[in-house]
Amino acid sequence: MNPTSGRVPVAAGIGLRAPHVRDVLATRPAVAWFEVHSENYFADGGPALATLDRVRADYPLSLHGVGLSLASTDPLDRAHLAKLKRLIARVEPGLVSEHLCWSAVAGRHYNDLLPLPYTEEALDHACTRVAQVQDALGCEVAIENVSSYLAYADATIPEWEFVATLARRTGCRLLLDVNNVHVNATNHGFDADAYMKAMPADAVCEYHLAGFAVTPAGLVDTHGAPVAPAVWRLFERTVATLGPRPTLIEWDTDIPSLATLVAESHRAQHILDPGHGLAA
Ligand SMILES: [Fe+2]
Numbered sequence: 001m002n003p004t005s006g007r008v009p010v011a012a013g014i015g016l017r018a019p020h021v022r023d024v025l026a027t028r029p030a031v032a033w034f035e036v037h038s039e040n041y042f043a044d045g046g047p048a049l050a051t052l053d054r055v056r057a058d059y060p061l062s063l064h065g066v067g068l069s070l071a072s073t074d075p076l077d078r079a080h081l082a083k084l085k086r087l088i089a090r091v092e093p094g095l096v097s098e099h100l101c102w103s104a105v106a107g108r109h110y111n112d113l114l115p116l117p118y119t120e121e122a123l124d125h126a127c128t129r130v131a132q133v134q135d136a137l138g139c140e141v142a143i144e145n146v147s148s149y150l151a152y153a154d155a156t157i158p159e160w161e162f163v164a165t166l167a168r169r170t171g172c173r174l175l176l177d178v179n180n181v182h183v184n185a186t187n188h189g190f191d192a193d194a195y196m197k198a199m200p201a202d203a204v205c206e207y208h209l210a211g212f213a214v215t216p217a218g219l220v221d222t223h224g225a226p227v228a229p230a231v232w233r234l235f236e237r238t239v240a241t242l243g244p245r246p247t248l249i250e251w252d253t254d255i256p257s258l259a260t261l262v263a264e265s266h267r268a269q270h271i272l273d274p275g276h277g278l279a280a
Pocket residue numbers: 144177208250
């Protein structure tokens with residue numbers, strides 16, 4: 001690996017989580033890159049940032065935002081963007097990403113990544129906001145499709161068309177969360193493969209894989225379980241359709257051992273490797 005370039009390789013990585021930091025620094029596991037939640041490193045200094053610098057010395061990093069409320073109708077949080085820009089300058093990440101969602105409105109914050117109504121008005125708004133964020137940060141931002149448990153009665157655009165058009169209009173990249181596509185396809189009854197085929201391959205710069213929970217109301221994107229067999233199969237078909245990309249194993253609740261995460265990343269790597277699937 002060549003961490004100094006900062007480029008995130010077309011290989012499997014894992015999320016850097018607090019319980020594993022000591023282990024990562026001590027053992028330097030065979031992982032191609034790490035992704036962190038940007039907001040955890042917004043402080044001016046302190047041990048978390050010092051640790052991130054040490055990890056960055058040995059691995060490429062991806063900064064993944066969970067708190068910008070990108071597509072809200074509230075004004076963009078300029079203080080948040082300034083902190084993110086400062087962190088980008090410090091760690092020189094290979095990827096910077098945010099979610100296609102809103103989390104706050106009229107100053108009220110929700111601890112969730114809420115879906116947009118997929119309408120022309122919301123699409124125009126999301127395009128404007130993505131352009132503003134890319135201008136403010138001075139770099140390309142990858143936008144991630146979110147999981148959802150409701151659809152708006154006013155929606156007129158299929159989710160996949162909304163996401164693809166956002167990328168085409170703004171020139172943003174896409175972080176394609178394969179698990180979220182599976183969860184939404186199951187919850188809302190659409191074809192996950194049609195979704196993948198609608199994605200502009202040139203824009204897709206990263207995949208996410210994660211686990212979900214099965215509930216009577218539908219699938220819930222918990223990031224607290226191994227990647228499900230159906231998601232592995234969808235990932236294989238997606239890689240065959242759109243091509244290999246840097247791929248993250250996301251695990252945020254009921255966090256397993258570092259060895260388990262590394263093993264999941266190696267399974268993803270096997271699917272990314274050249275020649276995979278050719279004999280099938
Ligand atoms: Fe994700």
